[in-house]
Amino acid sequence: MPKKIERRQSSIHGSGVFATAPIAKGERIVRYKGEVRTHAEVDADYGDEDETGHTFLFSLGDEYVIDANRDGNVARWINHSCNPNCEAVQTEDRKGRPHKDKVHIHALRDIAAGEELSYNYGIVLDEPHSAALKRLWACHCGSARCTGTLLQPKRRRAPRG
Secondary structure (H helix, E strand, C coil): CCCCEEEEECCCCCEEEEECCCECCCCEEEECCCEEEEHHHHHHHHCCCCCCCCCCEEECCCCEEEECCCCCCHHHHCEECCCCCEEEEEECCCCCCHHHCEEEEEECCCECCCCECEECCCECCCCCCCHHHHHHCECCCCCCCCCCECECCCCCCCCCC
16 A cells, blocks of 8 residues: 655745645544653653653553653644544543553545644643643644634533533
8 A cells, every 4th residue: 555644844834745746634643653652751750850742642541651762653743623633532442441542643635645644632730721831832833713722621520420
């Protein structure tokens, strides 16, 4: 199967991933690869580093993270957009082992050759989304729907009853 994507310079941010051939809506494009580690391991390695608003970490839930800084592939260069043409789909391991879950990038719509791939990172932080954090996690996607930040609204808690 011919390769349909490549890494190039992006107008959104740094490097990006671009279609080299048409990609059909619903098509599985690439698996997001990297070393699967616990949140505690990742925090121990990166917790003392200053926040940069740049990450190659993909959360698999409460316990595990795909760390694309280690053994990552081209998928780590797919940029965020507020109006994405792709989505990240997590597939749970059939035997219920969360460290074996996988993430694939799928096309939300037909994508033309030459078009940059993007998905919504869905970043939700525990702490309040201050103006400084919104600047740190600034979005430069250029979409008419751009919110100006990669940070997503906090999920509302269900009322206690």
